[in-house]
Amino acid sequence: MAISSARSSATPPEDSAEPAGLTDVYAHPLSTRRLPKHRMPQGPHDPDTVLQLIRDELDLDGNAAQNLATFCTTWSPPQIHRLMDLSLVKNMIDKDEYPQTAEIEARCVRMLADLWHAPAGGGARGCSTTGSSEAAMLGGLALKWRWRAARQAAGKPADRPNLVCGPVQVCWEKFARYFDVELRQVPLQQDATGMRPEQLSAYVDENTIGVVAILGVTYTCDYEPVRAFAEELDALQRKTGLDVPLHVDAASGGFVAPFLHPDLEWDFRLPRVASINSSGHKYGLAPLGVGWAVWRSAEALPEELVFHVSYLGGDMPTFALNFSRPGGSVIAQYALLLGLGREGYRRVHQSCADTAAALAEQIAEAGPFTVLYDGQGALPALSYTLTDPDRAGFTLYDLSEQLRMRGWQVPAYPLPPDRGETVIQRVLVRHGISRDKADLFAEDLRHCLRRLSGTGPDAGAPRVGFHH
């Protein structure tokens, strides 16, 4: 935004005429007209006015602090704001120009490889990305390249790769389409919220580049049983000789399980796990724009996929879909790892999990719901459904809409196709949602229920605005 109020030519453009000495932004000519929306204006405008008017427009967005729908960070401490400001110019790709930013990225990769139990001295490799989607593409590409190399070495056709998974996030559908891989999505069994290990062998064959396990299923927030998948694939290898690697999409769980469920074996402790992705900007608590991909060893990441850029006169391997990309959220991630430490992350997430459990109790007591997940054992979140949707007299979509009137954003959506008749609602309890705020939400929810079921003091009555 190159904005300046200086006038360079003798005749100022019509749309930037400014009466001299006028300082109030709402009296500025720009404030008295509709903002240009199709054609870039000819002349410059006062930067303070532009700032204020754009702020005003952004106010119409949902309030992030009441966004219970997103997995992503909606609150950061002031120090992170300051670091982000300092990092405005840091380009992640310029390893030579900003070697300390590159070094900070490498430290994060080492810390995460260690957190996820990569074998010490085993040559784990990894990189930051713009999020888990890019990290998933990279993980998928590595699987595809490894599979193809092995097929070619064995003199077998390598033109029909497939990837086996359960109810994955859309990034895996994207990967499959963009990189020409058949996505074999295993249908959900009745009452299941993820793939079940015994389903695997019917879908895996010699063209399977890998199996994706999800640590933190997007729909329901529980974990798929990664260890049981690994054991199933071990058994399959003993029986058939097929050696199929596991990739763990730990977009959310990668920054939760190590702190809340340290004994759960889902990571590189399982030799079958070749690679892991996670979103720094979800439970990693970093601002938007950072994800991580880590491979167990150099063999898990084929050399042909790695590009080399110059770095301090030397050479730095890079693996990314992007070139230029902001470095701020990577730097912020390091500050958070450093500042919170393992104990800090544990406390942040534990308090969210406790709040989720308390909220689940209130939801269960409210009457019409069955709680599907109460925030214990996996992500700090909860999900629930209507116990008797036909008799409830309202849908969860209606409830979402009602909650929105108080600013709460809570999604309602059907489970994946095989269980698509079940509509659920999901509340993510993240950093920034205190116990008291959760109580305020529950109170609003009960109020909405009274209104929807026609039993509230205001049911049917003309709506006057003093209830809250």
Ligand SMILES: *Cc1c(COP(=O)(O)O)cnc(C)c1O
């Ligand atoms: C959020 C999510 C993704 C996508 O991550 P982004 O960081 O938003 O790109 C992928 N997989 C799962 C399981 C997720 O929850």
